[in-house]
Amino acid sequence: MERQFDKELNELREMLSYMASLVENMIDTAVKALMERKPEILGEIFNAETEVNKKHIEVDELCLRLLALRQPAAMDLRFITSAMKINSELERIGDQAVNISQNTANLIQQAFFTKFTIIPQMTEVAKVMVKDSIKAFITRDIELAKNILLRDNELDKQKKEVFRKLINSIIEDPAHAEYFIDLLLISRNLEKIGDHTTNISEDVIFMVLGQDIRHHHLFDKA
Amino acid sequence: MERQFDKELNELREMLSYMASLVENMIDTAVKALMERKPEILGEIFNAETEVNKKHIEVDELCLRLLALRQPAAMDLRFITSAMKINSELERIGDQAVNISQNTANLIQQAFFTKFTIIPQMTEVAKVMVKDSIKAFITRDIELAKNILLRDNELDKQKKEVFRKLINSIIEDPAHAEYFIDLLLISRNLEKIGDHTTNISEDVIFMVLGQDIRHHHLFDKA
Numbered sequence: 001m002e003r004q005f006d007k008e009l010n011e012l013r014e015m016l017s018y019m020a021s022l023v024e025n026m027i028d029t030a031v032k033a034l035m036e037r038k039p040e041i042l043g044e045i046f047n048a049e050t051e052v053n054k055k056h057i058e059v060d061e062l063c064l065r066l067l068a069l070r071q072p073a074a075m076d077l078r079f080i081t082s083a084m085k086i087n088s089e090l091e092r093i094g095d096q097a098v099n100i101s102q103n104t105a106n107l108i109q110q111a112f113f114t115k116f117t118i119i120p121q122m123t124e125v126a127k128v129m130v131k132d133s134i135k136a137f138i139t140r141d142i143e144l145a146k147n148i149l150l151r152d153n154e155l156d157k158q159k160k161e162v163f164r165k166l167i168n169s170i171i172e173d174p175a176h177a178e179y180f181i182d183l184l185l186i187s188r189n190l191e192k193i194g195d196h197t198t199n200i201s202e203d204v205i206f207m208v209l210g211q212d213i214r215h216h217h218l219f220d221k222a
Numbered sequence: 223m224e225r226q227f228d229k230e231l232n233e234l235r236e237m238l239s240y241m242a243s244l245v246e247n248m249i250d251t252a253v254k255a256l257m258e259r260k261p262e263i264l265g266e267i268f269n270a271e272t273e274v275n276k277k278h279i280e281v282d283e284l285c286l287r288l289l290a291l292r293q294p295a296a297m298d299l300r301f302i303t304s305a306m307k308i309n310s311e312l313e314r315i316g317d318q319a320v321n322i323s324q325n326t327a328n329l330i331q332q333a334f335f336t337k338f339t340i341i342p343q344m345t346e347v348a349k350v351m352v353k354d355s356i357k358a359f360i361t362r363d364i365e366l367a368k369n370i371l372l373r374d375n376e377l378d379k380q381k382k383e384v385f386r387k388l389i390n391s392i393i394e395d396p397a398h399a400e401y402f403i404d405l406l407l408i409s410r411n412l413e414k415i416g417d418h419t420t421n422i423s424e425d426v427i428f429m430v431l432g433q434d435i436r437h438h439h440l441f442d443k444a
Contacts, residue, residue: 053436053437054437056436056437057434057436057437060434061434063303064299064300064303067289067299067303068295068296068299071293073290074290077286077289077290078286081285081286081289081303081306084303084306084307085306085310088307088310163403167399167400167403170392170396170399170403171396171397171399174392174393174396174399175393177389177392177393177396177399178389181385181389181392181403181406184403185410188407212279212282212283214275214278214279215275215276215278215279
């Protein structure tokens with residue numbers, strides 16, 4: 001019985017890892033399409049979204065089945081409820097990638113924005129945060145989870161820099177306001193992806209320690 | 223035993239109703255501070271946020287306790303996992319209200335934006351969606367839940383109208399670009415609140431019917 005349950009928990013881990021790799025690719029593709037002006041690759045994002053949505057439902061179903069049939073306690077229970085939460089964070093990261101690609105579709109005809117190299121920089125930070133947050137979950141690594149919480153500031157700072165630059169660009173060149181706003185929204189989408197990874201990290205810390213650090217900023221003192 | 227469990231489930235309902243009333247007030251106060259230019263009431267939002275965050279943790283703790291001790295099945299199990307999800311949606315609605323108030327703090331010194339009467343209109347729609355989504359949860363009313371899913375389009379349309387108008391305003395008056403962008407972000411915050419209420423509605427439908435309609439748009443055909 002125990003072995004079967006462990007197998008199921010592993011299946012859950014693998015499903016969430018797979019979802020994470022899908023959403024990382026989605027983020028990558030959305031920003032690559034923008035910076036390299038390749039609208040033809042945007043379609044990949046919508047295919048990946050369909051797959052993420054399918055997994056989103058399957059993970060929830062598996063978690064409910066495990067709660068009902070295995071009646072887990074303590075750490076196993078926290079593992080499954082954390083998996084449900086992380087599942088929903090990953091699905092929302094995928095939504096943010098779709099939002100980026102929608103803002104991209106409009107922008108891609110323009111060339112001037114490629115000077116905003118801070119966008120690919122933010123993308124790199126956000127992608128690594130996604131990868132690391134799932135790694136922290138799989139390996140129950142609370143140090144890595146805490147480290148992700150600290151990295152969130154970096155993304156906030158970068159987004160503020162993008163906002164400042166774009167507002168100046170709009171004032172200088174109001175005819176292109178619409179495109180600058182698309183870029184501004186993309187930087188916000190990337191910042192939101194970071195927020196989702198900090199949610200995942202808080203779930204990991206709770207799962208491992210049984211300690212709810214949300215709204216406490218315990219990590220600041222650690 | 224059964225009676226004690228029912229009492230606990232009722233407690234959960236009441237906690238979520240209370241959180242919903244807190245976040246409705248937060249939305250109301252944030253937009254009132256903006257439209258009536260009353261920065262002095264913004265402090266109420268931060269007090270309410272502290273309370274919402276406290277409840278957010280308490281609801282999760284209660285849900286975990288019920289899963290561990292009562293080992294619920296079928297509808298009761300779906301009720302508790304839905305409550306956990308709705309809890310997180312409500313907390314995020316509160317975050318959106320905080321975002322609105324942050325964008326408001328900057329804008330409030332200006333007067334011109336009061337002509338954007340579509341912002342209080344969107345607020346009204348969003349607030350009613352919050353109220354109705356929790357009502358649907360408490361009363362297990364799937365018709366009301368489906369109705370909320372349809373209302374989401376309204377908010378999307380209003381936000382698009384705000385975007386169009388604000389981009390024109392920026393082109394005409396680029397010196398105020400920063401403020402127009404604050405308004406644009408507020409309309410986006412309100413749209414996101416609507417998205418959270420549609421997530422709650424999908425959770426309600428799943429809880430009652432045991433049928434996952436997310437990513438299926440079943441309601442369109444209903």
